[in-house]
Amino acid sequence: MKRFFLQSLLLFPLCLAVWFWLGDWQVKVAAQIALHVLPYLHPFADYDILVEGKSINFLMLIPPHAPDPGSVRGKSYPLLQLSGIPLYMALMLATPNVMKHLKAFVIGIMIVALSGFMGVVIEGSRHLLGGLVMLNVDLKKLAGLPSYALFFAKYLELLSMLVLPLLLPVAVWVCQRRDFVLNMIASKPS
Amino acid sequence: MIHRLILFVVILTLGIGLETWDLDHTQYQAPWNAALAFLAEQSMLFFKGAVTRAGNQLIDPVTNKSVLVLGGCNGFEATFILITAILVYPSCMKAKAIGISVGVLAVQILNVVRIICLYFLNIWDEEMFRFAHLYFWQSLIMLDVMGVLFIWLRWQRGACRWA
Numbered sequence: 001m002k003r004f005f006l007q008s009l010l011l012f013p014l015c016l017a018v019w020f021w022l023g024d025w026q027v028k029v030a031a032q033i034a035l036h037v038l039p040y041l042h043p044f045a046d047y048d049i050l051v052e053g054k055s056i057n058f059l060m061l062i063p064p065h066a067p068d069p070g071s072v073r074g075k076s077y078p079l080l081q082l083s084g085i086p087l088y089m090a091l092m093l094a095t096p097n098v099m100k101h102l103k104a105f106v107i108g109i110m111i112v113a114l115s116g117f118m119g120v121v122i123e124g125s126r127h128l129l130g131g132l133v134m135l136n137v138d139l140k141k142l143a144g145l146p147s148y149a150l151f152f153a154k155y156l157e158l159l160s161m162l163v164l165p166l167l168l169p170v171a172v173w174v175c176q177r178r179d180f181v182l183n184m185i186a187s188k189p190s
Numbered sequence: 191m192i193h194r195l196i197l198f199v200v201i202l203t204l205g206i207g208l209e210t211w212d213l214d215h216t217q218y219q220a221p222w223n224a225a226l227a228f229l230a231e232q233s234m235l236f237f238k239g240a241v242t243r244a245g246n247q248l249i250d251p252v253t254n255k256s257v258l259v260l261g262g263c264n265g266f267e268a269t270f271i272l273i274t275a276i277l278v279y280p281s282c283m284k285a286k287a288i289g290i291s292v293g294v295l296a297v298q299i300l301n302v303v304r305i306i307c308l309y310f311l312n313i314w315d316e317e318m319f320r321f322a323h324l325y326f327w328q329s330l331i332m333l334d335v336m337g338v339l340f341i342w343l344r345w346q347r348g349a350c351r352w353a
Binding site for chain 2: 001016083155159169186
């Protein structure tokens, strides 16, 4: 167990560096997914998505006839939702026989990444809902959204930003390398 | 097994709901954040570090740069994951109580180290501070939670046998 955790600790900064180096590419994918999914969630909102380095701006456009015309800007850092990837990579690489589980490794990264991308969509959705509230739009009239939608969106945002990037990599790793985990727990202290 | 997993998800979901409710950090999180800031301040003063504190804000008296201990920085999520995992695992009450006490302490000690590290990084380089704050320390604290949990899982079998 000691050896495994030491290896994880040493591998984590390396995985983090590689993951961050590929950050721009991940942000672009996240922006594209948000661009394709958000119209289904907010068919009535008029908005644009702008990529700025490692951040995404959700730009809610407010029509000229509104009391405060202009735009509402919501900034998002998609790498926050995707930060579970280096943790998962470090855990998998520190586990023995990683080459035998290469397929599981790739699938695991895809699961963690997909969850992160969905987290970005949720955050974008929350920004747009916030914009709609500023426009004094009755949320009940918009695609049947209840008035507590903003609280729910905030809740999902918190979940996708702070809990899933921590919990999902560990959960996927435990599921994929269950035998190793059980052996580690059952073995006598080293 | 499945019912424990469901219980874990339900308790965790409720806990995060509680945090969403307190997003402005005025209720139960405020004293926790202030206590963490106090511990970080006292630790730095013990090692002759220069720092002043105003509530949950740590301020460098030379540069006037400061860090705020808020929700997301207080280790609430990691602590809650650990407590929930220990609570739902089939073990005796004594082992659970010891696991939660020692585990929360271990997570929060590392969290104080994290706050101190971020305080100095903020003075030194804001870009490095942002990187460490958003990406590095979150996962490191989760590794700490995992370590504590696995050590507890191994220890609790013997502890419950003696009880």
